[in-house]
Amino acid sequence: xxxxxxxxxxxxxxxxxxxxxxxxxxxxxxxxxxxxxxxxxxxxxxxxxxxxxxxxxxxxxxxxxxxxxxxxxxxxxxxxxxxxxxxxxxxxxxxxxxxxxxxxxxxxxxxxxxxxxxxxxxxxxxxxxxxxxxxxxxxxxxxxxxxxxxxxxxxxxxxxxxxxxxxxxxxxxxxxxxxxxxxxxxxxxxxxxxxxxxxxxxxxxxxxxxxxxxxxxxxxxxxxxxxxxxxxxxxxxxxxxxxxxxxxxxxxxxxxxxxxxxxx
Amino acid sequence: xxxxxxxxxxxxxxxxxxxxxxxxxxxxxxxxxxxxxxxxxxxxxxxxxxxxxxxxxxxxxxxxxxxxxxxxxxxxxxxxxxxxxxxxxxxxxxxxxxxxxxxxxxxxxxxxxxxxxxxxxxxxxxxxxxxxxxxxxxxxxxxxxxxxxxxxxxxxxxxxxxxxxxxxxxxxxxxxxxxxxxxxxxxxxxxxxxxxxxxxxxxxxxxxxxxxxxxxxxxxxxxxxxxxxxxxxxxxxxxxxxxxxxxxxxxxxxxxxxxxxxxxxxxxxxxxxxxxxxxxxxxxxxxxxxxxxxxxxxxxxxxxxxxxxxxxxxxxxxxxxxxxxxxxxxxxxxxxxxxxxxxxxxxxxxxxxxxxxxxxx
Numbered sequence: 001x002x003x004x005x006x007x008x009x010x011x012x013x014x015x016x017x018x019x020x021x022x023x024x025x026x027x028x029x030x031x032x033x034x035x036x037x038x039x040x041x042x043x044x045x046x047x048x049x050x051x052x053x054x055x056x057x058x059x060x061x062x063x064x065x066x067x068x069x070x071x072x073x074x075x076x077x078x079x080x081x082x083x084x085x086x087x088x089x090x091x092x093x094x095x096x097x098x099x100x101x102x103x104x105x106x107x108x109x110x111x112x113x114x115x116x117x118x119x120x121x122x123x124x125x126x127x128x129x130x131x132x133x134x135x136x137x138x139x140x141x142x143x144x145x146x147x148x149x150x151x152x153x154x155x156x157x158x159x160x161x162x163x164x165x166x167x168x169x170x171x172x173x174x175x176x177x178x179x180x181x182x183x184x185x186x187x188x189x190x191x192x193x194x195x196x197x198x199x200x201x202x203x204x205x206x207x208x209x210x211x212x213x214x215x216x217x218x219x220x221x222x223x224x225x226x227x228x229x230x231x232x233x234x235x236x237x238x239x240x241x242x243x244x245x246x247x248x249x250x251x252x253x254x255x256x257x258x259x260x261x262x263x264x
Numbered sequence: 265x266x267x268x269x270x271x272x273x274x275x276x277x278x279x280x281x282x283x284x285x286x287x288x289x290x291x292x293x294x295x296x297x298x299x300x301x302x303x304x305x306x307x308x309x310x311x312x313x314x315x316x317x318x319x320x321x322x323x324x325x326x327x328x329x330x331x332x333x334x335x336x337x338x339x340x341x342x343x344x345x346x347x348x349x350x351x352x353x354x355x356x357x358x359x360x361x362x363x364x365x366x367x368x369x370x371x372x373x374x375x376x377x378x379x380x381x382x383x384x385x386x387x388x389x390x391x392x393x394x395x396x397x398x399x400x401x402x403x404x405x406x407x408x409x410x411x412x413x414x415x416x417x418x419x420x421x422x423x424x425x426x427x428x429x430x431x432x433x434x435x436x437x438x439x440x441x442x443x444x445x446x447x448x449x450x451x452x453x454x455x456x457x458x459x460x461x462x463x464x465x466x467x468x469x470x471x472x473x474x475x476x477x478x479x480x481x482x483x484x485x486x487x488x489x490x491x492x493x494x495x496x497x498x499x500x501x502x503x504x505x506x507x508x509x510x511x512x513x514x515x516x517x518x519x520x521x522x523x524x525x526x527x528x529x530x531x532x533x534x535x536x537x538x539x540x541x542x543x544x545x546x547x548x549x550x551x552x553x554x555x556x557x558x559x560x561x562x563x564x565x566x567x568x569x570x571x572x573x574x575x576x577x578x579x580x581x582x583x584x585x586x587x588x589x590x591x592x593x594x595x596x597x598x599x600x601x602x603x604x605x606x607x608x609x610x611x612x613x614x615x616x617x618x619x620x621x622x623x624x625x
Contacts, residue, residue: 162348162350164346164347164348164350165350165352165353167317167337167344167346167350168344168346168350168351168352169352169363170316170317170336170337170338171315171316171317171337171338171342171343171344171412172338172343172363172364172367172411172412172415173338173364173367173368173415174338174363174367175336175338178367182363183352186352186354187353187354189354
């Protein structure tokens with residue numbers, strides 16, 4: 001009797017966990033399964049299996065263009081957000097700067113402002129300053145959103161950095177710029193790499209900001225959205241499956257690399 | 265000869281707190297100089313001022329006769345070995361050592377030669393391609409030392425570099441540091457709170473207390489003739505007997521301690537009749553015996569505590585009035601001292617007198 005009672009909470013915890021995992025994985029699994037269905041509509045039973053949809057997706061010029069466009073925007077966003085994020089975190093840890101808490105809070109604000117609000121305000125802003133919608137506007141919108149994530153990751157690493165590393169570099173003849181590039185930046189390396197991957201994933205995933213700020217060229221999420229509006233088809237499932245597999249692989253690989261770098 | 269380093273009336277205060285007060289110090293080339301004192305005495309601040317990381321509130325710092333008070337650290341020809349080494353974690357041992365040389369603009373061949381030469385000096389040739397995280401504490405210490413020596417500084421500054429090592433390794437490194445200093449002929453300025461380190465390695469010890477120099481001299485002098493109660497207590501174990509001057513005879517002085525007449529060396533002091541002084545008596549200068557000594561100073565006492573320390577035994581002897589004398593007895597003699605009642609005696613010239621004041625209070 002006693003054993004049963006003491007096990008009850010543990011069993012309950014485990015049961016809820018597995019229910020959650022099922023809820024998480026079932027839709028993904030269904031989506032992936034449908035991408036192999038040899039028919040034009042999405043419904044059970046699957047019946048015949050095929051790889052045709054993948055062949056079709058890979059030859060779909062629209063899809064490939066959207067992929068390329070999304071990657072380009074992600075790269076530009078990552079570059080800009082990393083430079084800004086490192087800049088801000090250096091400012092926050094610098095000696096003799098006042099209001100560091102406020103600087104940090106403001107830098108983190110874009111992470112908590114609802115995407116919708118941020119998107120609308122940016123749209124109003126760019127039309128006020130007569131900036132056209134399109135690539136530049138999208139990159140600006142994505143960058144603002146990505147900066148806080150870089151700041152948080154860079155700051156965590158900077159705060160664990162022994163203060164006299166920079167002193168040692170200065171002592172050995174480095175001015176502050178050389179000390180930054182040869183000592184601080186390499187020290188930040190693993191954290192920055194993780195932050196950059198995060199920026200890429202955030203940017204590729206973003207729909208709301210892109211929707212409000214974009215022009216006629218479609219990014220990947222916008223393309224999929226447009227296709228879904230035209231009716232579900234296993235082709236969309238194949239696209240989504242490809243995106244899922246690639247982003248998951250990149251994310252896991254990045255995690256693996258930063259973990260290895262951190263233990264050194 | 266012109267001194268390598270000169271502190272000229274240097275003061276440093278943070279807000280109302282005075283860290284260093286009126287520091288005047290000259291360091292000769294090729295010497296091993298130690299700044300010794302408790303934490304907060306201003307020794308590390310002085311070192312950081314010479315390194316260029318702190319700016320004096322007033323006064324000047326000269327390096328080879330040139331005023332460097334306002335020169336930033338990267339433009340001064342001094343290098344620091346930091347307390348926790350501060351090795352660059354992403355660079356190999358060789359890269360760490362080469363860092364300062366690269367910034368001086370040496371060509372690759374010269375850098376390579378200098379790095380191998382330095383690694384050889386501390387027998388770390390095989391570790392050139394390792395990362396600092398793959399080294400032991402003692403090895404890191406050596407790499408930090410070589411990195412700081414590589415650019416050939418006018419003075420090498422060492423900020424408590426041995427404090428992170430365990431006792432055995434620390435002793436070993438003391439000897440190694442001293443021998444490296446002798447081999448390279450460099451001027452070393454070493455900062456520590458450990459009197460044993462200071463005594464082992466230094467040519468000159470500068471004892472600091474509350475931001476000021478308390479006494480400066482070679483280890484022998486500081487140990488044998490401390491100039492103040494602070495120095496006597498800080499360096500080695502000490503017995504202090506507060507006594508009254510009865511008379512002078514040459515460079516000896518006669519004093520009254522607790523009704524007993526004792527004689528001690530004047531130690532450069534000019535005692536006045538009736539003045540209160542402290543007699544400094546090192547434990548190893550005291551001889552314990554059952555029979556009353558025929559000559560010299562002697563006091564009757566009772567053994568209160570015996571502490572076995574391996575190569576000697578420490579006896580705490582009550583000489584009346586609650587005063588405990590710390591004495592040191594060799595193993596060959598301890599067998600004769602089984603009883604409680606003994607005599608403690610010492611030769612007059614092994615004791616010295618110091619003024620009755622806690623300096624700067």
